[in-house]
Amino acid sequence: MKNAMSANPYRPWPARITSIIDLTAKEKLFEFRLIDSAIREGFRHTAGQFVELSLFGIGEAPISISSAPSKQGFIELCVRASGSVTGALHRMKCGDIVGLRGPFGRGFPFEEMRGHDVLLVAGGLGIAPLKSLINHIHDERHDFGKVTIAYGSRTPADIMFLDQFKMWQHRQDFDLHLLVSQPDDEWTGEVGYVTQCFEGLRVNPLRTYGAIVGPPVMYKSVIEEMRKKGISYDMIYMSFERQMKCGMGKCGHCAVGHQYICVDGPVFNYWEAKNIQGAI
Numbered sequence: 360m361k362n363a364m365s366a367n368p369y370r371p372w373p374a375r376i377t378s379i380i381d382l383t384a385k386e387k388l389f390e391f392r393l394i395d396s397a398i399r400e401g402f403r404h405t406a407g408q409f410v411e412l413s414l415f416g417i418g419e420a421p422i423s424i425s426s427a428p429s430k431q432g433f434i435e436l437c438v439r440a441s442g443s444v445t446g447a448l449h450r451m452k453c454g455d456i457v458g459l460r461g462p463f464g465r466g467f468p469f470e471e472m473r474g475h476d477v478l479l480v481a482g483g484l485g486i487a488p489l490k491s492l493i494n495h496i497h498d499e500r501h502d503f504g505k506v507t508i509a510y511g512s513r514t515p516a517d518i519m520f521l522d523q524f525k526m527w528q529h530r531q532d533f534d535l536h537l538l539v540s541q542p543d544d545e546w547t548g549e550v551g552y553v554t555q556c557f558e559g560l561r562v563n564p565l566r567t568y569g570a571i572v573g574p575p576v577m578y579k580s581v582i583e584e585m586r587k588k589g590i591s592y593d594m595i596y597m598s599f600e601r602q603m604k605c606g607m608g609k610c611g612h613c614a615v616g617h618q619y620i621c622v623d624g625p626v627f628n629y630w631e632a633k634n635i636q637g638a639i
């Protein structure tokens with residue numbers, strides 16, 4: 360958070376919950392508005408960055424920003440209830456106050472991607488950070504070539520942002536693939552893991568950037584499929600999660616070898632990720 364964060368980067372800034380949308384049984388989309396107008400106006404993020412969300416008296420948790428950088432004045436976080444902070448957030452209401460620090464980390468190389476085709480692949484909750492990138496590309500669609508989005512969920516009930524995806528499915532300028540590995544009787548879409556759709560994808564390897572966010576088990580197979588399509592390792596980016604505390608390279612909680620996931624990442628290209636133990 361520019362300016363004011365530089366005064367004391369450990370101090371969370373109060374933000375009001377302005378909207379809560381149930382996405383699935385486990386995930387909700389929260390919209391926040393920073394209360395201090397100077398902080399709010401100074402807040403600039405890139406897709407792939409995260410904030411530290413504080414619930415006073417409970418604790419902090421790192422959460423990816425789901426809204427596009429172009430959505431100014433509001434910050435969206437898509438949160439799965441998985442423990443003390445995220446569980447307590449799920450019990451909060453519109454109008455309640457939380458704390459936010461950030462934005463932190465290195466996001467996707469949006470400017471580098473501009474002018475190229477993009478192949479964006481998400482699994483499960485990985486759609487949260489990727490949605491920020493998808494929305495940013497959507498807002499500046501004329502600057503991109505072919506946009507392909509592949510999003511895999513376990514069941515149809517686990518799909519987040521279904522309404523938005525349904526809208527995009529009808530657009531000629533988005534090639535959208537929604538897959539579920541455990542379909543129900545009503546599912547008429549694609550079935551399988553997210554890699555299943557690669558066979559039918561037409562990719563120009565010379566001008567395509569790949570972006571991957573999902574559960575750790577997904578990365579190897581998606582990278583392999585991207586390589587089969589001829590996409591250069593240099594143009595494959597991915598985001599990682601590790602246990603974090605400070606979010607800004609001070610406490611060492613997220614250190615892997617000589618890298619801090621919170622400042623050197625969470626987005627890395629393939630070659631950088633190769634040097635992170637246990638990443639891919």
Ligand SMILES: Cc1cc2nc3c(=O)[nH]c(=O)nc-3n(C[C@H](O)[C@H](O)[C@H](O)COP(=O)(O)OP(=O)(O)OC[C@H]3O[C@@H](n4cnc5c(N)ncnc54)[C@H](O)[C@@H]3O)c2cc1C
Binds near residue numbers: 441
């Ligand atoms: C860069 C980054 C971005 C993230 N983005 C999102 C997001 O957009 N939406 C979202 O719902 N979650 C996201 N997470 C995960 C989220 O931070 C953890 O689930 C959260 O810290 C849990 O906090 P808690 O207090 O609710 O749970 P706790 O009570 O602290 O822990 C619940 C369980 O989750 C485990 N855990 C804690 N932190 C992590 C972690 N970082 N990765 C894996 N397991 C963990 C704990 O060991 C424990 O078993 C992100 C994590 C990182 C590092």
Ligand code: FES
Binds near residue numbers: 605606607
């Ligand atoms: S979270 Fe403290 S160094 Fe990364």
